[in-house]
Amino acid sequence: MLDVRHLRILAAVAESGSMTRAAARLSYTASAVSQQMATLERQLGTPLFVRHARGVRLTEAGRLLCRHAEQVEEQLRRAEQEVKDLIELRTGRLRLGAFVSAASRLIPDAITEFRRRHPEITLSLDILDPLMAIEAVTARRLDLAVVFDYPPDPVLDFGDLEQEPLLDDPVLVALPPGHARSDADLVSVRELAAEPWIRDCSPDPMCRDMLDRFCREGGFTPTIAFEADNYLTIGRLVQAGVAVALVPGLAVDQLPDDVPLRPLAPTVTRRVCAVSRPEAAPTVARMIEVLREVAEVPRVSVRAS
Known part of the structure; x- marks a missing residue:
């Protein structure tokens, strides 16, 4: 089962084009982001990034997973809002x-x-x-x-x-x-x-x-x-x-x-x-x-x- 935290880091890296910039955005260290992405690649058994001098770009597998990560993030935001609405009796x-x-x-x-x-x-x-x-x-x-x-x-x-x-x-x-x-x-x-x-x-x-x-x-x-x-x-x-x-x-x-x-x-x-x-x-x-x-x-x- 994929870890939602890994998917969020993946999306941040994809958007910023750099693990260092993604780390700053997420308030992580660059080494922590690199380790989390390495763990995700091992779990999936395929590279998700191509490293180059100015940062990283997504592989085809990385782009596919990133699309799903965006959908998961949207679903989580929606679920959070629906729960708030339910608690506050705005829906149901x-x-x-x-x-x-x-x-x-x-x-x-x-x-x-x-x-x-x-x-x-x-x-x-x-x-x-x-x-x-x-x-x-x-x-x-x-x-x-x-x-x-x-x-x-x-x-x-x-x-x-x-x-x-x-x-x-x-x-x-x-x-x-x-x-x-x-x-x-x-x-x-x-x-x-x-x-x-x-x-x-x-x-x-x-x-x-x-x-x-x-x-x-x-x-x-x-x-x-x-x-x-x-x-x-x-x-x-x-x-x-x-x-x-x-x-x-x-x-x-x-x-x-x-x-x-x-x-x-x-x-x-x-x-x-x-x-x-x-x-x-x-x-x-x-x-x-x-x-x-x-x-x-x-x-x-x-x-x-």
């Missing part, structure tokens, strides 16, 4: 992933603010459930993902990924307008044992399992009257008075305004966090800063009849 891309309700409530504001601060960075977004998002970050298909889990009994395996907590998203119960518990400070899980339920049947298994986990703590199995894969439909069904449903705080904006939303006892919370690889690019750290700021804005709206 950031591939984001998020679950549905985070993508509708957190991510748009985060993207808007990030683009204001770093307009040169290209952003993309994939909507994925937390399990798939963690897999995508681990496999390097995504740089950063916003996911959720349920403390104190988490489901996700983060492996070696780094986690940055963003917010605790309370899960509320959506009740039909005029429901007997629609003005209650807290609604106990046991008070809902006889209610018909709407189950989230979206592809995300964690959302599907949320209702079962909640009802299990109350000692009963929920009666599933309907299933829906989005909170717009769930909200309209609750509004129609046909059943009750669990709704995370990040999704309450998708429900009709007249649907009461009450806190639960015991409390059910989703822990929302950003996950990334340990060696992530500077753009990831900057986006996490923005996400933390966006997550601090109050969003949950507890509503009574």
